[in-house]
Amino acid sequence: MPLHGSCSLRQTLPIVSNTIGTLFRLTSFGESHGAAIGGVVDGCPAGVPFDSQLLTAEMDRRHIGSDATSRREPDEVEILSGILNSVTLGTPIAFIIRNKEARSEDYDTLRTLYRPGHADYTCMQRYGIRDPRGGGRASGRETAVRVAGGAVAKMLLRQWGFTIQTVLTENPTPDADDSSGGVIECTVAHLPAGIGNPLFDKLNARLAAAMMSIPSAIGFEMGSGFRAASMKGSEFRDEWNSDFTTRTNHCGGVQGGISNGMPVTFRTAFHPVVTIPQPTTCIDNNGALVTLTPKGRHDRCHLPRTAVVVEAMTALTLADFLVQSPKTTQHNIGTPLQ
Amino acid sequence: MPLHGSCSLRQTLPIVSNTIGTLFRLTSFGESHGAAIGGVVDGCPAGVPFDSQLLTAEMDRRHIGSDATSRREPDEVEILSGILNSVTLGTPIAFIIRNKEARSEDYDTLRTLYRPGHADYTCMQRYGIRDPRGGGRASGRETAVRVAGGAVAKMLLRQWGFTIQTVLTENPTPDADDSSGGVIECTVAHLPAGIGNPLFDKLNARLAAAMMSIPSAIGFEMGSGFRAASMKGSEFRDEWNSDFTTRTNHCGGVQGGISNGMPVTFRTAFHPVVTIPQPTTCIDNNGALVTLTPKGRHDRCHLPRTAVVVEAMTALTLADFLVQSPKTTQHNIGTPLQ
């Protein structure tokens, strides 16, 4: 039985889950239907040029193909701190995105129902309460904060010439009345060898966690990934060239948790959107099954706009490793504040 | 050019990488050819019965099929603290495993060479130095500490009836002169709904990081994983039964980062062993390619003994979530110390 009737501190204590990173960190806040969502980037070095055009462009990429959703928020990002004269100050960079056109009444009928495939039931089991307005924290809207934070990370990475590129692969075309998922491939070029850590805090382990934290992510692989499981060792191991590059890149540019100087490549699988324009059987608190016909319009495939989220999470992860790394920290960056 | 000639603090500063977990934590230490390896489990509640037979059995499982290796260490685990009268005290549980028969001379010829597929080159790039004796920290031997720590986690999980099972799938038979990898499937039964966190610290994200931190891991997927990327939403979304279970389990028992009460299932892909009984072309510091014929004998497939490592990392991850969870912490456990 779901815990909808009682509410004790025990049941509702949130654990640290809204911050990602060790030294370069993003803290995310905001409900999808509250006053605003936003974030705080802490640990960004001083002197990094702040590129507001990049920020806008990245936010726009999150709206690609989302014309199916009736909710159109311009997602204007207001920077509150940490920037002076278009340069980072080394202090926390806080930003907010006001929520507009929020219509929580749309969700009233869902208030006592748990939809299939959604986090409605699990959130209720976890916290004993939930925000009846949309998905609360468990909403796709929350990824806007990741994209804004990732844009700051990209500004830092750009100082060393690192580029992050994503390609959509294996993305079936959605039907008119059904949804689809897909796979996004990401490549980081020009990352030097020596980035990452051994044992638990491996570069590939951290990338895996970052990708699997994106809504709808359901699989992750480095380089040749699952195909490598059926290779022979003589086929898999990447042989040396005399310039310390390798002839193949089955390992995806990471060995022992540390980059080897080859392109870092990985693929993330996303399951299809679980809200589809078909009758949907929900369950209520008493276990009764109730069939609803969904109102409103939702994307039938979120992959095109998830690509920028993949890049943002990659940039945040890399920035956290790079601010720790001697390979990068010995080089001057940016423009001194004067 | 590799950084073998100079050594500054900048280049060698290690970052937190030897500890995993937030509240229930394992810190690992020890070189594969030093005096001992070992670990400290901190955050285990008091009153948990300590099962030394389980510990021994788990350590033995790590030796299954490893008869190909000439190095036979009994891996006796000595408990130094945290246990009294076979019950946990709530204080740190430290343990050590002495290294025996360490013969670092076997590795002398590899001292100035970087093997293909190994972490030799990346570790040197990361730290500027490396332990010439075996792989140092980047050795399969380090997983013995994970298994011992995981055994403690299992003792805690057993208090609530959670069981962790692994199945080896898709494991090609290795040839006499080549190696193979494979996929290990893991299932956690009887985990209640409500375990995990939303946003960044998702149960699936933490499992992904734990699995990808295991040596040779190269892919991870929950439930239907990569296959889900080509499903339609109507096929993927797991429909409700009236007892809050679902008819299918494509999501692998986790929705929005939180368990839904169904079995938690995931698969980890491992690439083949990169040390094979064939001539091996290494590279030296100057970029010269040198072909060696490997001495000694190594496992041609580590999958059979990796299963217990997968279970250990799963147990450590779950224990960390469970000590935070109201679902479990409201139930009495174990035997009070008297």
Added chain:
Amino acid sequence: MPLHGSCSLRQTLPIVSNTIGTLFRLTSFGESHGAAIGGVVDGCPAGVPFDSQLLTAEMDRRHIGSDATSRREPDEVEILSGILNSVTLGTPIAFIIRNKEARSEDYDTLRTLYRPGHADYTCMQRYGIRDPRGGGRASGRETAVRVAGGAVAKMLLRQWGFTIQTVLTENPTPDADDSSGGVIECTVAHLPAGIGNPLFDKLNARLAAAMMSIPSAIGFEMGSGFRAASMKGSEFRDEWNSDFTTRTNHCGGVQGGISNGMPVTFRTAFHPVVTIPQPTTCIDNNGALVTLTPKGRHDRCHLPRTAVVVEAMTALTLADFLVQSPKTTQHNIGTPLQ
């Protein structure tokens, strides 16, 4: 020589310093002369009634006696997230305070000068750059964020009946042309025995760090404090009453890092304000001494309005211990969201 000419990532990398707490945490952001200051409280349980009157009252207390400062900011706190229908949601509570009437030109002459007693020189040495507008982060204004975050912590503590009281002691009257400091005594009543941790994370150690992080704090003592250093053991050790209280409270309510059920008492010493209405000899980058007559008006004693900051930091520290404690987490709190 100060590092004013160059600026590299090495020199400017900020380390985690803007977040306090382990589970109940406050992240602070904002420059004193930027768009806004603010904070994010993460880890507050769901279901806690949000008392906006308490928040306003606490913010007002920070202005007591500050009429000497020409800068009057109403310090309106806007809540952006984490609250619905006046109850906490268990999600991050973000808030901002807009800066008004900021006149950075007042500080232009100080731009290349380091004032005595201020953090001008040390911040420049630490980061290689500094915000020329006011003290940047090293400003008394930053304590407004502490007070707002502390008000949220107080709302939680109130659920269990804990009260925090401060008394100003030993506070010399400032002269017309000079400043003074003082000592603030704080008492936490009704805290049960068993709150705190042994070893490093002691309740008294964490209180000490919290108090010493307040601007101008220069000393901290529990209970009888420095006077205890000259007592005999027979005088110091607090003898038992048969109801588990003690006859005296020299230890200040904490033994072995854990509360013993007696009132928790501690005193924090603050040095006098270093900005005084007298000619001030600054130093410039070249080591030249330059005497300025300060313009503007500053408080000559900040103690009256520091009391609420002491209480806020105490509340934040206690909240972090209490959300971990079985003594409190087993009791229901607040009003379930419905």
Added chain:
Amino acid sequence: MPLHGSCSLRQTLPIVSNTIGTLFRLTSFGESHGAAIGGVVDGCPAGVPFDSQLLTAEMDRRHIGSDATSRREPDEVEILSGILNSVTLGTPIAFIIRNKEARSEDYDTLRTLYRPGHADYTCMQRYGIRDPRGGGRASGRETAVRVAGGAVAKMLLRQWGFTIQTVLTENPTPDADDSSGGVIECTVAHLPAGIGNPLFDKLNARLAAAMMSIPSAIGFEMGSGFRAASMKGSEFRDEWNSDFTTRTNHCGGVQGGISNGMPVTFRTAFHPVVTIPQPTTCIDNNGALVTLTPKGRHDRCHLPRTAVVVEAMTALTLADFLVQSPKTTQHNIGTPLQ
């Protein structure tokens, strides 16, 4: 009523308290009457010469004047990992100290009694159980681990020429039948300006927490400390010399949480030993007062041997700041491993 009869996970969950530091970290383990105590130093850079003579000398300093205790343990420290050819490897440095001559029977009569001034009652309230053998973790013996870890930190600090010195002040002579406390003053010379952080993670705040975590510590002050509370601002603020030193050092070498290049000075007050050679009134679980005459012999003043603990905690704190600091990390240290 003390929680001696029941034991649930809720009551006994330990929180992270056995690890100190962010990047340079010491994890401590071991009961005073178990098999061994020990620690793991993680985050020490590679290439630091390991001085075993310093380690032995520091351990010996902890025994100065402790001839009054009947328990004589040589405290031999065995290094298990992280060192090769007397140089640090950059991997975790684990060490153990075997317990000898442990006679837990001495403590049997204290098993159901709570002594005044000790942590017996508070630990029982915190965890619901306690190790009946000696103080368990809440024992002075645990400081041996701090001293060993601090010795490693000193080896690192020595690379940059930092020295830590302590002076005992205000230490009354103990009577034959009573005990005394005292004050220990500590000075860190040659620390450059720019070490520390603003806001919460101030150098003075972290030093305060480190000192207050030492058993019997009850007060802490920087520079002029509590005396500064009654000074005028014109007297307190340290005026510049033209070489960026200051004429006085009332602030104790730290401004805004960051070192200013002057000697860092602070004083820690310790209350007298609470075990005295006089009849002692304990309380049992039922609230009955029971008078015992203590057997065994204990130090009547622990100050002489606490000095090395003060230095160790100072060294650990500084090492954690210094591995983050550009001032130090740009300089080469030690001897490259080859």
